[in-house]
Amino acid sequence: MSIDFRHGRHCVFNFNIHLVFVTKYRKKIFTKQHLDFLSDVFKKICSDFECRLVEFNGEFDHVHLLVNFPPKIAISKLVNSLKGVSSRVLKTNFPELHQFYWKGKLWTPSYFGVSCGGVTLDVIKHYIENQNSPD
Numbered sequence: 106m107s108i109d110f111r112h113g114r115h116c117v118f119n120f121n122i123h124l125v126f127v128t129k130y131r132k133k134i135f136t137k138q139h140l141d142f143l144s145d146v147f148k149k150i151c152s153d154f155e156c157r158l159v160e161f162n163g164e165f166d167h168v169h170l171l172v173n174f175p176p177k178i179a180i181s182k183l184v185n186s187l188k189g190v191s192s193r194v195l196k197t198n199f200p201e202l203h204q205f206y207w208k209g210k211l212w213t214p215s216y217f218g219v220s221c222g223g224v225t226l227d228v229i230k231h232y233i234e235n236q237n238s239p240d
Contacts, residue, residue: 113175121159122180124170125217126188129207133165139199143168146191154183171221180218188212 110119128134135143144161151158151172160171174183192211195202205211 109173111173111175113177116176118176119173119222120176121171121173121221123217123219123221124172124184124187125167126170127167127213127215128205129210129213131166132205134202134205135163135165135168139195139202140168142198143191143195146194147187150187150190151183154178154186156183184216184218188216 110117112118140161140163143163144158147161147170148158151174154174156172156174156178158170159173160169162169170187172183174180188211192206195211196206202211
């Protein structure tokens with residue numbers, strides 16, 4: 106498995122985050138058509154932030170995103186945009202979903218996010234511990 110490193114002006118990086126967004130009150134509202142639409146919306150938003158949507162999928166009441174992002178991006182700002190824009194465009198393009206919005210909101214105010222990468226923390230710890238440090 107090769108790692109796809111990205112390059113900035115003064116850095117080389119490979120930051121990935123697994124995000125999960127849940128519908129308000131865990132309402133089971135998404136169909137395959139909604140998820141396909143959301144995939145395109147999330148790809149566009151990620152592109153606007155110079156991020157890459159690596160993987161996307163969902164179920165009736167939540168979605169999973171794997172996003173590769175540059176170090177200059179604040180995750181909270183990316184998440185706010187992903188949730189806000191997706192909520193607005195879904196409401197516009199699928200009027201039948203309006204009944205599931207609570208006070209104009211599709212998503213819960215919270216989200217799950219975890220950093221992820223190609224190796225475990227134990228492997229990284231072992232690598233750092235075994236550096237050839239000066240005596």
